[in-house]
């Protein structure tokens with residue numbers, strides 16, 4: 212029988228669970244939401260043949276402007292390139308209906324990069340990892356009238372609005388993802404100009420030390436050293452906790468952030484991960 216493509220949410224949870232227990236071929240995006248949650252959202256598709264689940268794909272759009280390939284998982288022995296193309300076509304048709312213009316993907320492996328290239332994706336950037344070992348504090352001085360405090364739940368709506376105007380569409384957060392970042396953070400701060408939130412950072416703890424998950428300064432306030440101040444406060448905190456290393460991911464083309472991190476002593480670490488994109492609306 213021919214393969215059938217259907218929304219993943221139509222399959223029983225047990226079928227998906229049993230499939231995911233297998234030793235499958237997997238591309239998985241960095242994500243704050245669980246796959247269980249992603250697979251019940253729109254833009255998640257399943258490929259079945261002879262009534263058996265063969266492959267899954269999620270292309271959820273957290274912003275109306277950009278979707279990411281968050282999961283592609285295919286049973287070993289099933290033609291994965293064919294499954295990928297069919298699932299991708301279904302996802303692109305839905306994205307087109309919803310007028311989401313661009314689909315993005317990271318590629319952690321050569322086999323997945325080859326699939327992306329074979330389906331029209333183009334490499335446009337790279338995610339790079341940076342690390343600051345043995346953080347040394349230089350105590351920040353806030354401009355007069357500005358405040359810095361640890362993020363509280365009541366700050367989240369303003370933080371979300373700030374995130375939306377600071378980042379380009381593909382890197383914007385949904386309110387749900389921001390909530391997950393907030394719940395998992397070890398140290399989060401917001402800066403105000405005395406009346407509204409104009410910068411924030413959120414960092415989590417891991418086995419190696421701490422990881423800066425998010426940093427943004429409102430475009431009207433960029434280039435005045437405020438990003439450096441909020442980072443210096445984080446570095447002081449990391450030092451107070453005897454954190455061995457502070458890591459962050461940014462993009463090769465994000466020159467402002469690279470300049471800032473380099474100035475504060477961050478060094479490249481690990482292998483860059485290519486970022487691919489595909490235009491949905493031609």
Ligand SMILES: CC(C)(COP(=O)(O)OP(=O)(O)OC[C@H]1O[C@@H](n2cnc3c(N)ncnc32)[C@H](O)[C@@H]1OP(=O)(O)O)[C@@H](O)C(=O)NCCC(=O)NCCS
Pocket residue numbers: 377378425426427428429432433434435436437438439440459460461462465466467468470471474
């Ligand atoms: C990255 C970001 C947080 C920096 O905040 P900021 O308050 O502007 O930072 P600072 O003023 O302390 O320093 C920025 C540095 O980048 C430089 N810079 C700004 N725009 C630049 C550009 N387009 N190209 C090259 N350098 C640039 C500034 O001159 C400054 O360097 P300098 O101190 O050597 O002169 C801010 O640009 C931002 O919010 N960007 C959007 C969100 C983002 O990308 N966050 C980082 C994710 S990892």
